[in-house]
Amino acid sequence: MQQIFHEIKISTNGQGLYDFTKQTISWLDKQKINNGILNINILHTSASLVIQENADPDVLNDLNFFFNKLVPMDNKLYKHTAEGKDDMPAHIKSALTNSQLTLSIKNKEIMLGGWQGLYLFEHRIEKHTRILSHHLMGE
Amino acid sequence: MQQIFHEIKISTNGQGLYDFTKQTISWLDKQKINNGILNINILHTSASLVIQENADPDVLNDLNFFFNKLVPMDNKLYKHTAEGKDDMPAHIKSALTNSQLTLSIKNKEIMLGGWQGLYLFEHRIEKHTRILSHHLMGE
Amino acid sequence: MQQIFHEIKISTNGQGLYDFTKQTISWLDKQKINNGILNINILHTSASLVIQENADPDVLNDLNFFFNKLVPMDNKLYKHTAEGKDDMPAHIKSALTNSQLTLSIKNKEIMLGGWQGLYLFEHRIEKHTRILSHHLMGE
Numbered sequence: 229m230q231q232i233f234h235e236i237k238i239s240t241n242g243q244g245l246y247d248f249t250k251q252t253i254s255w256l257d258k259q260k261i262n263n264g265i266l267n268i269n270i271l272h273t274s275a276s277l278v279i280q281e282n283a284d285p286d287v288l289n290d291l292n293f294f295f296n297k298l299v300p301m302d303n304k305l306y307k308h309t310a311e312g313k314d315d316m317p318a319h320i321k322s323a324l325t326n327s328q329l330t331l332s333i334k335n336k337e338i339m340l341g342g343w344q345g346l347y348l349f350e351h352r353i354e355k356h357t358r359i360l361s362h363h364l365m366g367e
Numbered sequence: 368m369q370q371i372f373h374e375i376k377i378s379t380n381g382q383g384l385y386d387f388t389k390q391t392i393s394w395l396d397k398q399k400i401n402n403g404i405l406n407i408n409i410l411h412t413s414a415s416l417v418i419q420e421n422a423d424p425d426v427l428n429d430l431n432f433f434f435n436k437l438v439p440m441d442n443k444l445y446k447h448t449a450e451g452k453d454d455m456p457a458h459i460k461s462a463l464t465n466s467q468l469t470l471s472i473k474n475k476e477i478m479l480g481g482w483q484g485l486y487l488f489e490h491r492i493e494k495h496t497r498i499l500s501h502h503l504m505g506e
Numbered sequence: 507m508q509q510i511f512h513e514i515k516i517s518t519n520g521q522g523l524y525d526f527t528k529q530t531i532s533w534l535d536k537q538k539i540n541n542g543i544l545n546i547n548i549l550h551t552s553a554s555l556v557i558q559e560n561a562d563p564d565v566l567n568d569l570n571f572f573f574n575k576l577v578p579m580d581n582k583l584y585k586h587t588a589e590g591k592d593d594m595p596a597h598i599k600s601a602l603t604n605s606q607l608t609l610s611i612k613n614k615e616i617m618l619g620g621w622q623g624l625y626l627f628e629h630r631i632e633k634h635t636r637i638l639s640h641h642l643m644g645e
Contacts, residue, residue: 233617
């Protein structure tokens with residue numbers, strides 16, 4: 229059994245979903261593990277991870293719009309306001325989605341459906357650099 | 368270390384929660400792995416996975432009812448409407464729940480509480496066949 | 507490859523987030539596995555798990571407050587009311603967050619960001635003892 233650790237950095241430019249499927253696959257292609265578990269963790273609590281439809285960009289816009297309506301950026305609603313009106317909503321949206329994804333690798337391919345992509349969900353307004361730790365365990 | 372891949376197909380007949388615990392256990396019983404990780408991924412973005420109470424069927428109905436109220440099937444709310452009024456809500460509900468579950472297997476049994484079951488959460492109105500990839504890694 | 511199973515018990519005293527990061531790390535420190543996967547499952551459906559900010563306690567209060575507003579404790583909204591007004595909302599909140607977390611261990615340390623902690627999210631009002639199964643697989 230082998231284990232490989234890697235980090236992928238994503239530059240975000242405001243709220244929305246950022247597809248990192250290609251970056252993960254491109255790294256995976258170079259590894260000498262055929263079958264195993266790929267565990268991806270986002271090392272932040274104001275951005276999160278989701279598996280979503282990779283076909284119609286409107287899906288991604290609708291998702292972001294829905295979450296902004298569900299968790300309003302309104303300082304009157306929260307005590308934790310010192311880091312900006314988008315920070316506490318970002319923590320809540322992270323709790324409502326995922327901080328980690330565990331994927332299965334079979335014959336060097338991620339077991340995903342044809343319409344599924346891997347997305348970083350950025351919940352902050354300003355630019356950020358987000359680190360996604362990748363941990364591949366298999367043989 | 369051994370790795371085994373398998374697919375379980377679930378026929379759904381409209382929105383709601385479908386218990387697949389028995390199907391997973393029945394397959395698991397036949398494998399020669401005593402301890403390990405079982406990673407389950409749903410290969411779709413309009414249905415999802417949850418661990419939920421397996422005792423009172425009202426819990427499942429209340430869950431489905433709550434999610435339908437939280438994410439209304441109203442085309443005026445979304446841009447992505449070409450696939451039906453239930454499609455964009457289905458993507459949102461998937462983001463709010465899980466696309467994958469990672470379970471621990473100890474002495475051939477899934478580490479679940481006495482009241483916990485494995486559920487497919489169907490978010491579409493029409494009939495569908497849903498594929499759940501199962502990946503067992505252990506020894 | 508080695509596999510170790512362990513249970514951590516958390517006594518909760520009403521709704522809110524309970525940090526168990528130290529308990530998990532303290533157990534992890536005693537194990538002879540350097541790199542691997544740590545799979546944590548909560549064996550209940552009325553409490554859940556989240557990775558959240560570990561700095562400002564207001565974040566935890568705001569989270570709990572938001573979830574209580576999103577999923578009201580109002581028996582008129584649910585059919586499943588026999589176990590108390592907080593029980594069905596607890597199941598819904600569990601579905602909206604996570605029943606399990608899969609973490610990566612590198613050089614005996616959990617791959618978490620500097621601001622991330624591991625939290626049990628208690629959704630019931632009364633005192634409870636919650637069991638978190640820990641399964642470490644690696645070498």
